[in-house]
Amino acid sequence: xxETQEEENVYNWDVMEIGHTATPLTVEVTKERIANYxxxxxxxxxxxxxxxxxxxxxxxxxxxxxxxxYVYSPMRRAxxxxxxxxxxxxxxxxxxxxxxxxxxxxxxxxxxxxxDTITSQPAVDRKWESSSGNxxxxxxxxxxxxxxxxxxxxxxxxxxxxAQGQKSRNG
Amino acid sequence: xxxxxxxxxFDSIQVGDALPxxxxxxxxxxxxxxxxxxxxxxxxxQRGANLHTDEGYAQAGIFAGTVNQGVVTxxxxxxxxxxxxxxxNVYRSTFNMRAxxxxxxxxxxxxxxxxxxxxxxGGQRLVDVEVTGTNQLGQTIASAKAxxxx
Numbered sequence: 001x002x003e004t005q006e007e008e009n010v011y012n013w014d015v016m017e018i019g020h021t022a023t024p025l026t027v028e029v030t031k032e033r034i035a036n037y038x039x040x041x042x043x044x045x046x047x048x049x050x051x052x053x054x055x056x057x058x059x060x061x062x063x064x065x066x067x068x069x070y071v072y073s074p075m076r077r078a079x080x081x082x083x084x085x086x087x088x089x090x091x092x093x094x095x096x097x098x099x100x101x102x103x104x105x106x107x108x109x110x111x112x113x114x115x116d117t118i119t120s121q122p123a124v125d126r127k128w129e130s131s132s133g134n135x136x137x138x139x140x141x142x143x144x145x146x147x148x149x150x151x152x153x154x155x156x157x158x159x160x161x162x163a164q165g166q167k168s169r170n171g
Numbered sequence: 172x173x174x175x176x177x178x179x180x181f182d183s184i185q186v187g188d189a190l191p192x193x194x195x196x197x198x199x200x201x202x203x204x205x206x207x208x209x210x211x212x213x214x215x216x217q218r219g220a221n222l223h224t225d226e227g228y229a230q231a232g233i234f235a236g237t238v239n240q241g242v243v244t245x246x247x248x249x250x251x252x253x254x255x256x257x258x259x260n261v262y263r264s265t266f267n268m269r270a271x272x273x274x275x276x277x278x279x280x281x282x283x284x285x286x287x288x289x290x291x292x293g294g295q296r297l298v299d300v301e302v303t304g305t306n307q308l309g310q311t312i313a314s315a316k317a318x319x320x321x
Contacts, residue, residue, distance in 0.1 A: 027211065040208040041246040042201070047258060058259045066253075066261055067246040071209045079215065091219035097232055099222060100241025102269040109263040162233070 008093060011086035013127070013135060013160060021123040022079040027072045029064055031114040037068045062114040069105070072112065073120030073143035075156040080122060080139075101136060104155040110145065117146040125155060133163030174255045174286070181289065181296040181321045190255040190284030190300065195247050197239045199226070199276045205243055238273035244280075244313050248302045251282045255300070256319045268315035272306070280304045280312060287316070295320045 038048040046053035047063055054062045064072065077098070078088040089096045112118060125140035137160045142153045173189045203224050220228040222238060229237040245268055252261050274280060284302035291297070298321050304313045 033209075036208040040205045041243055041250070042195070043246065043250050043253075045250075045253065045258075057257070063258065063262075065246065065249070066258070067242065067249045070242040070245070074211075078219070082215070088219065090221070095220035095228065097220065097222045099233070099238075100270055103242070103245060103266070104268075105245075105264075105266040107262050107264055111259065111262045 009086050010092045011081035011084070011088055015084075015086070016124060016127055016137065018124055018126065020080050020084060021121060022076050022083055024119050024121045025074070025076065026117055026119045029068075029072050029112055029114060029116045029118060031062055033071070034062055034064050034068065034114055037071055038065055041065065041067070059111055060113060064112040064114070064116075066105075066107065068112070069143065069152045069154060070156075072118045073141050073152065073154075074122075075139050075141055076122050077139060077158070080124065098137070098158040098160050101157040101159045103157065106153045108150050108152060110149050110151045112145070112151055116151075118143050118151065120144075122156075127160070135160040135162075176253065176255055176257050179256060179321070181298070184286055184289050184298055184321070186286055186288060188286040190251055190286075190302065193247060193251045193254065193282040194279065195282065195304075196279050197243075197274055197276050199237060202237060202239050202243075202276060205240055234273045234275070236275060238275055241270045241313075244268075244270065244274055244304060245315075247280070247282050247304065248313065248315050251284055251302050252300070252317060252319065255284065256298075256321065260319050260321055264317050264319045266315055266317045268313060270313050272310045272312040274304070274306070274312050278312075279307045297321070 035049055047057045048065055051062055081088045089098055120141055120143035122139050122141045126138040129135050137158050139156045144150050206224055222229050223240050282304045284300050286300050288299040298319050300317050302315050303311055306312050
């Protein structure tokens with residue numbers, strides 16, 4: 001197992017450093033993308049589809065659902081690892097998952113509207129081990145719009161490794 | 172009292188007030204649909220195992236089956252916030268969520284919430300709420316605390 005990981009150069013706990021990052025990503029937030037996102041989470045609020053409804057709600061145009069942040073400013077953990085010359089645990093021959101554990105979102109009062117262009121960059125923010133031995137990693141993503149205004153900053157936490165013999169998500 | 176986005180005000184809110192109830196289900200189709208409908212055309216080719224859409228891999232994995240994307244559970248918790256507060260206010264909120272149990276295909280999850288506190292701080296009127304998702308087995312699958320300026 002260790003030899004396989006070394007041959008593959010799998011990103012691991014020991015090489016992980018705070019600040020490891022990927023290149024910035026720019027995404028155009030179109031009406032179509034907003035509609036697709038809203039449909040994919042089955043949220044039929046008309047402000048995500050209809051300009052008049054959005055304006056009646058106080059926006060200048062069709063607005064993105066708040067949690068579309070995970071689409072227009074994605075966490076991109078594999079790209080961080082690939083950019084450093086590693087494969088992610090999910091990509092390895094001995095594939096294993098690093099499941100979602102939680103998130104912390106700080107909106108900035110700047111709604112994302114159709115036509116906006118969002119640039120984001122993720123980075124390893126923190127790694128820690130719980131009292132039960134599970135290992136966690138937190139990625140911080142900061143997203144700005146075409147005017148340079150920060151629209152959202154969020155943390156995306158994953159369970160990096162379970163303590164031996166433990167399968168629960170609880171830390 | 173149950174607070175509603177169309178009528179909520181800072182003065183009308185009381186600690187202990189409930190948020191509306193939102194019920195959601197997942198199927199393998201809805202889980203796959205999230206991935207397919209939000210794929211970036213310019214994204215690098217996806218390689219590797221996927222806990223959400225690769226049923227064979229997931230069956231042998233830690234959850235013994237596929238589960239939804241955790242960020243979709245976040246979307247449901249935020250939809251509940253949007254039912255209780257105007258979306259412009261939600262766009263000024265903070266949110267701290269912890270995933271506790273998987274949301275599997277076939278599960279039925281009820282999302283509920285309550286007001287924990289209301290306070291004035293730094294010139295802002297803030298409402299603290301707790302929102303949770305509970306599956307048909309009575310398990311809390313996710314819990315979050317949010318602060319919404321009102």
